[in-house]
Amino acid sequence: MSEAADQAREPSNGAAYFGEEAKALREALGLSQGQFAAELHYRQAQVSKVENGTVLASAAFAEAMDRVAGTPGVYARLRARLSKQGHPEWFVPYIALEESASGITDYSCTFLMGLLQTPEYATAVFRAAHPRETEAQLKEHVELRMRRQAVIERDAPPLLWVVVHEAVLRTRVGGSSVMIRQLEHLATQMASPHVTVQVLPYKAGASPSHLPFTLLSLNGAPHSVxxxxxxxxxxxxxxxxxVASAVGMFDRLRMAALSEEESLALIREITEVHAK
Structure with missing residues (x-):
């Protein structure tokens, strides 16, 4: 694969493009998908997702491809470029940290954080923020956000701990049906051992923070806000x-929030309210 030629013909859908490159490498090596997965030290299901363009490969996956192909850094650099496509310049530093984080803690007080959004909810959020954009532009925003969710779907995901204000759950973003699907999705994600969600209820009173923020940890230690x-x-x-201030603020938020069990019960209760 020529990197110069590669850069010249990269399409807008980075996940699909990288998937084509992964499949091309596998076929050039004469390997079945199962054999390729074994060489990469990944499950075949993950290789299938990458080849189909369902998710953009992780940095570690791309590095494994370089190891198998004997192409030091080629696929890793391609994947790094593709991961930045479509994102505003100011968001790129966050994307890099999100992908390498060992832990992500988030306070959501306006909308649910992107890693937990459904496509319909994300569409409504983007439509409200960008009312003059075309459906195609909105679709591109949503696809980029959905691809970011590969971070919490990989084999060794970061620990995601989110405190969400009750107001976020009750606000009808996109209408009742969108909110029902969104809250059902949130409840499903809470079943993962890698995802913790707590609700900060109205009765908790004044919040330790009136603005949303995300704290990212690298190698188990808080690193950036x-x-x-x-x-x-x-x-x-x-x-x-x-960073120290954000750590203290998040500690106060989760102490004021409901337990996981109480949070799940409230989410289900609010889901029923949206259904009425």
Missing amino acids: YTETPTHGGQVDDTSSV
């Missing part, structure tokens, strides 16, 4: 004092 504003985009800050 991501915040976003409507006018200035997003910012990643790894200043030790800022």
